[in-house]
Amino acid sequence: MYRAGPRCSWPGFDSCSRPFTACLSRLFSPVSYLSLTRCRQHRWRCAEVTFTCSDGPLCQHWISSIREQLATITSRPKHLLVYINPYGGKRQGKRIYEQKVAPLFAQAGVSTHVIVTEYANHARDHLKTEAELEKFDGVVCVGGDGMFSEIIHGLIWRTQIDNGVDPNCPDETLSGCSLRIGIIPAGSTDCICFATVGTNDPVTSALHIIVGDSQPMDVCSVHHNNTFLRYSVSLLGYGFYGDVLTDSERKRWMGPARYDLSGLKMFLTHHYYEGTVSYLPARGIIGTPRDAARCRSGCVVCQHNGQLHSERAEKSDGEWRTIRGKFLAINAASMSCACPRSPKGLSPAAHLADGTTDLILVRKCSRFDFLRHLLRHTSKDDQFDLTFVEVHRVRRFRFMPRHCQSDSELELDLQENSKHQIFSQICRDHPACGCAPAYSSWNCDGEILTHTAIDVRVHCQLINLFARGIEEPCLSVDAHRIFHLETL
Ligand SMILES: Nc1ncnc2c1ncn2[C@@H]1O[C@H](COP(=O)(O)OP(=O)(O)OP(=O)(O)O)[C@@H](O)[C@H]1O
Numbered sequence: 001m002y003r004a005g006p007r008c009s010w011p012g013f014d015s016c017s018r019p020f021t022a023c024l025s026r027l028f029s030p031v032s033y034l035s036l037t038r039c040r041q042h043r044w045r046c047a048e049v050t051f052t053c054s055d056g057p058l059c060q061h062w063i064s065s066i067r068e069q070l071a072t073i074t075s076r077p078k079h080l081l082v083y084i085n086p087y088g089g090k091r092q093g094k095r096i097y098e099q100k101v102a103p104l105f106a107q108a109g110v111s112t113h114v115i116v117t118e119y120a121n122h123a124r125d126h127l128k129t130e131a132e133l134e135k136f137d138g139v140v141c142v143g144g145d146g147m148f149s150e151i152i153h154g155l156i157w158r159t160q161i162d163n164g165v166d167p168n169c170p171d172e173t174l175s176g177c178s179l180r181i182g183i184i185p186a187g188s189t190d191c192i193c194f195a196t197v198g199t200n201d202p203v204t205s206a207l208h209i210i211v212g213d214s215q216p217m218d219v220c221s222v223h224h225n226n227t228f229l230r231y232s233v234s235l236l237g238y239g240f241y242g243d244v245l246t247d248s249e250r251k252r253w254m255g256p257a258r259y260d261l262s263g264l265k266m267f268l269t270h271h272y273y274e275g276t277v278s279y280l281p282a283r284g285i286i287g288t289p290r291d292a293a294r295c296r297s298g299c300v301v302c303q304h305n306g307q308l309h310s311e312r313a314e315k316s317d318g319e320w321r322t323i324r325g326k327f328l329a330i331n332a333a334s335m336s337c338a339c340p341r342s343p344k345g346l347s348p349a350a351h352l353a354d355g356t357t358d359l360i361l362v363r364k365c366s367r368f369d370f371l372r373h374l375l376r377h378t379s380k381d382d383q384f385d386l387t388f389v390e391v392h393r394v395r396r397f398r399f400m401p402r403h404c405q406s407d408s409e410l411e412l413d414l415q416e417n418s419k420h421q422i423f424s425q426i427c428r429d430h431p432a433c434g435c436a437p438a439y440s441s442w443n444c445d446g447e448i449l450t451h452t453a454i455d456v457r458v459h460c461q462l463i464n465l466f467a468r469g470i471e472e473p474c475l476s477v478d479a480h481r482i483f484h485l486e487t488l
Pocket residue numbers: 084085086087088089090116117118119120121122142143144145146147148150186187188189190191446
């Protein structure tokens with residue numbers, strides 16, 4: 001089925017739709033091309049237009065000129081390394097790739113080396129050690145957020161080792177990855193794809209890869225006692241979101257409904273956790289977590305702050321600030337974390353590539369107040385405009401749960417907060433006493449971390465995706481781009 005494509009004209013040619021081509025081809029020289037066309041909700045599709053020309057040499061001249069022009073576009077990938085998770089989401093990864101993506105890559109002249117993963121962490125380990133990265137212009141991940149996480153872990157680790165950087169040292173400045181990453185959504189939630197493309201649609205993602213789009217992205221490194229734990233690009237959540245993930249892992253058999261059930265259970269349980277949060281505020285940047293503006297394609301906040309970070313790389317860190325208290329949730333959102341289930345996200349004004357993360361502290365409050373805060377994630381009201389919620393845009397933060405604090409730190413706490421000291425001391429020494437648990441877990445982009453005391457650092461624009469951020473509707477009049485040309 002061929003649709004009418006974008007309206008444009010080439011001197012000496014007439015445009016027509018494909019069915020007419022067959023009869024015209026005996027008289028004229030038809031040339032067809034595939035280009036991009038924008039549809040609703042950030043989706044892209046291919047449009048085919050056929051031109052006919054009675055002047056054969058003129059036709060050849062056009063074809064060779066266009067081919068030459070296409071060949072000079074160096075941002076377009078020519079060789080891609082593709083990893084497919086056959087078990088992600090509804091187990092459709094292989095079918096999606098073969099039916100929707102591979103034909104487009106073939107038409108665009110992009111060659112691929114495809115690896116269907118055989119076990120969890122197959123892609124990560126292959127990238128870390130075996131993959132001949134110099135042969136490729138990019139890595140494509142067919143799967144969900146878990147699969148994307150595997151890819152960035154493999155690629156970032158490999159880049160550090162190749163550049164002599166110690167990934168275990170939290171103070172090292174990491175080397176940026178030169179290969180761009182494409183995401184073909186085939187998972188359950190596909191938050192990263194949604195946040196960077198604006199839709200979870202395999203064809204749209206494939207077209208962003210083909211035209212060689214580039215979207216930088218910040219990555220947080222998470223360490224414990226000078227040992228690397230994980231990288232995070234979206235949410236690090238302790239307390240509520242950590243408990244929901246831990247509980248939902250025990251209910252995997254239920255499918256996606258487990259998140260709703262665990263969410264309700266953890267809301268009713270209403271656990272709070274004591275600890276100390278220290279953070280380095282982001283200085284000199286533009287933008288705040290309470291802005292009305294959102295991170296969109298060509299974001300000026302990301303450009304300005306990214307530039308600032310690269311200039312300041314060698315300069316001092318600034319002053320740490322410390323907050324002790326009882327928290328229902330401690331969240332660090334490095335992007336809005338918007339997804340089809342939560343269109344606003346945890347931090348609607350967070351940026352993909354500004355070198356910061358939004359640290360959201362929800363202090364101990366009543367169930368009713370916590371519900372008000374949670375409901376505001378789905379309404380127009382500001383979820384941070386509550387007395388028990390604070391949000392800071394930071395470059396680095398540390399968390400120390402109370403049960404891990406040194407005696408001198410606890411002494412300080414006791415002096416500050418003498419009221420329930422006897423009971424809290426008993427609970428710390430005897431966690432099985434039946435009171436609320438002493439500590440939660442960190443939810444790191446959907447994975448549970450093994451440690452609670454962590455040191456988190458944002459690495460500005462460490463990776464690049466084949467994407468361009470979410471486009472504002474007014475940009476959709478932008479010209480189409482040719483990516484395939486054939487003579488009929
Ligand atoms: N061949 C495989 N067998 C088993 N597990 C795999 C395989 N390949 C990858 N995995 C693991 O499967 C996990 C889930 O994959 P993926 O993220 O693609 O889907 P999902 O969890 O359904 O989607 P989302 O993360 O968006 O919710 C990943 O953590 C990945 O490490």
